[in-house]
Amino acid sequence: MRTFALTLHVWRQKSAKDGGRFAEYKAPNVSEHMSFLEMLDVVNQDLIAKGDDPIAFDHDCREGICGMCGFMVNGSAHGPHRGTTVCQLHMRHFQDGEELWLEPWRSAAFPIVKDLAVDRSALDRIIAAGGFISVPTGSAVDGNATPVPKVDAELSMDAAACIGCGACVAMCPNASAALFTSAKIGHLGLLPQGQPERHDRALKMVAQANVEGFGHCTSVGECEAVCPKQIPITFIARMNRDFLDAVIHERPQSDRGGSG
Amino acid sequence: MSATASDTGGKFYGSTIGKKIVMAVTGAFLVLFLVGHVAGNLQILSGKEKINHYAELLHSSAGLLWGFRLALIASVVLHVKAALELYTLKNAARPIAYAKKAHRVATLASRFMIWSGYVLGAFLVFHILHFTTGQAHPSFDAHGDVFRNVTTAFQNPAVAALYVVCMGLVGLHLSHGLFSFTQSLGLSHPSYSARAKTLAKVVAFAVAAAFAAVPIAVLAGFVK
Numbered sequence: 001m002r003t004f005a006l007t008l009h010v011w012r013q014k015s016a017k018d019g020g021r022f023a024e025y026k027a028p029n030v031s032e033h034m035s036f037l038e039m040l041d042v043v044n045q046d047l048i049a050k051g052d053d054p055i056a057f058d059h060d061c062r063e064g065i066c067g068m069c070g071f072m073v074n075g076s077a078h079g080p081h082r083g084t085t086v087c088q089l090h091m092r093h094f095q096d097g098e099e100l101w102l103e104p105w106r107s108a109a110f111p112i113v114k115d116l117a118v119d120r121s122a123l124d125r126i127i128a129a130g131g132f133i134s135v136p137t138g139s140a141v142d143g144n145a146t147p148v149p150k151v152d153a154e155l156s157m158d159a160a161a162c163i164g165c166g167a168c169v170a171m172c173p174n175a176s177a178a179l180f181t182s183a184k185i186g187h188l189g190l191l192p193q194g195q196p197e198r199h200d201r202a203l204k205m206v207a208q209a210n211v212e213g214f215g216h217c218t219s220v221g222e223c224e225a226v227c228p229k230q231i232p233i234t235f236i237a238r239m240n241r242d243f244l245d246a247v248i249h250e251r252p253q254s255d256r257g258g259s260g
Numbered sequence: 261m262s263a264t265a266s267d268t269g270g271k272f273y274g275s276t277i278g279k280k281i282v283m284a285v286t287g288a289f290l291v292l293f294l295v296g297h298v299a300g301n302l303q304i305l306s307g308k309e310k311i312n313h314y315a316e317l318l319h320s321s322a323g324l325l326w327g328f329r330l331a332l333i334a335s336v337v338l339h340v341k342a343a344l345e346l347y348t349l350k351n352a353a354r355p356i357a358y359a360k361k362a363h364r365v366a367t368l369a370s371r372f373m374i375w376s377g378y379v380l381g382a383f384l385v386f387h388i389l390h391f392t393t394g395q396a397h398p399s400f401d402a403h404g405d406v407f408r409n410v411t412t413a414f415q416n417p418a419v420a421a422l423y424v425v426c427m428g429l430v431g432l433h434l435s436h437g438l439f440s441f442t443q444s445l446g447l448s449h450p451s452y453s454a455r456a457k458t459l460a461k462v463v464a465f466a467v468a469a470a471f472a473a474v475p476i477a478v479l480a481g482f483v484k
């Protein structure tokens with residue numbers, strides 16, 4: 001088993017109001033089998049033993065599916081590897097003596113809670129604005145009552161793989177939530193059940209993303225490069241098209257139907 | 261943050277996507293103009309008669325000429341207005357910059373769109389004063405001898421170099437802009453999306469090279 005030493009420059013910030021600064025830490029005994037978060041756990045144990053405040057970072061499942069973890073490692077969201085969350089990033093990818101800079105997601109819409117942990121409620125509010133389908137509850141319908149073409153089902157699943165970690169926002173030069181929003185819009189918009197609210201959804205979710213203060217998409221592609229689920233920016237094109245269709249088809253509420 | 265979407269929902273230009281669609285449509289119109297413009301320019305390679313006759317043709321209907329000019333001016337104004345508004349929003353979206361930031365896939369062209377845009381805007385003003393109105397041309401012939409105006413201008417290596425460099429920036433701007441255009445308008449399909457990036461670069465640099473051919477040809481003495 002290879003063990004090695006790292007130098008960490010970690011962003012420390014007590015609260016949203018605190019100014020924040022980098023602090024330097026040594027990680028003298030890193031095992032190549034550790035995950036990035038396990039490496040930080042060990043650093044934190046040291047800090048606790050010394051009576052210092054441990055580094056705060058978000059995490060939950062530690063298996064790349066919950067979307068809780070995430071911070072910048074040397075300027076890349078979730079670190080330098082493609083298709084992974086930082087909890088699934090293994091230390092074998094790093095070399096002895098490397099210096100790593102750890103920073104929180106930086107976006108006006110993601111206030112810093114503490115150190116590397118940010119508040120991503122803005123993404124939840126985008127979902128709440130239209131990332132759902134309205135169905136009457138009751139007994140479940142037959143499994144195949146609504147046929148879904150295989151291609152659409154697959155594409156929809158690709159989008160549904162989004163875990164809402166916010167890496168796309170963090171990596172985007174414009175702090176845009178376009179990839180996230182488009183994944184949520186595309187995931188529902190590709191399915192028959194998502195059709196009735198397709199236009200409304202696009203308008204409302206896009207508007208909410210703007211209200212939250214996320215930037216615009218410049219098609220740079222940094223988001224898809226760091227997305228742990230490798231969701232492609234073709235979903236952003238799809239969202240833009242849905243938005244345009246929706247604008248063209250927009251009708252005032254009262255014109256939509258009678259009381260009948 | 262208790263703001264909800266309903267108060268901004270449905271407002272096209274109020275959204276960042278609406279602004280991008282405006283940029284895409286106006287940008288595409290300007291690209292179409294550039295293609296027509298360069299096709300016209302290349303006639304200078306066939307000699308004085310040809311290009312001056314072409315220039316005369318363009319000026320034959322004042323109505324058409326001004327109609328087209330107004331459409332071009334409107335496109336530039338809308339394009340630049342949206343660009344500046346989005347740039348302001350983008351800066352507000354990340355008030356604190358990263359101490360360290362990697363660029364995983366971002367091309368130079370994609371990262372410097374606003375800067376290539378600024379230079380193109382400045383070039384546009386100079387270009388009009390140079391070849392359309394003549395204030396920036398030391399020996400301008402206002403009677404429509406386009407051939408003479410172009411050849412005398414580009415015999416000066418500094419002027420020729422300025423044009424070639426600016427055409428390089430046109431190529432850079434469009435190499436990303438043409439791809440971004442397909443994204444903004446949602447022109448995405450598995451049958452061509454993978455090729456859109458390459459095609460954008462090819463078209464962009466082909467247009468730029470065709471423009472640059474004129475100053476280079478004059479300077480090299482092929483056209484005199």
Ligand code: HEM
Pocket residue numbers: 216217218219280281283284285286287288290291294339340343344346373374375376377378380381382433434436437438440441442444445
């Ligand atoms: C010959 C003149 C020009 C042409 C043909 C042109 C063309 C284009 C095209 C096709 C796009 C892609 C639109 C999209 O992303 O959907 C674009 C983007 C852009 N243009 Fe221009 N443009 C021109 C002049 C300018 C000027 C004068 C500016 C000055 C500010 C400018 C600033 C930008 C910016 C910042 C973008 C990127 C927008 C973004 O990625 O969000 N352009 N341009």
Ligand code: FES
Pocket residue numbers: 058059060061062063064065066067068069070085086087088
């Ligand atoms: S902790 Fe759940 S995805 Fe990383």
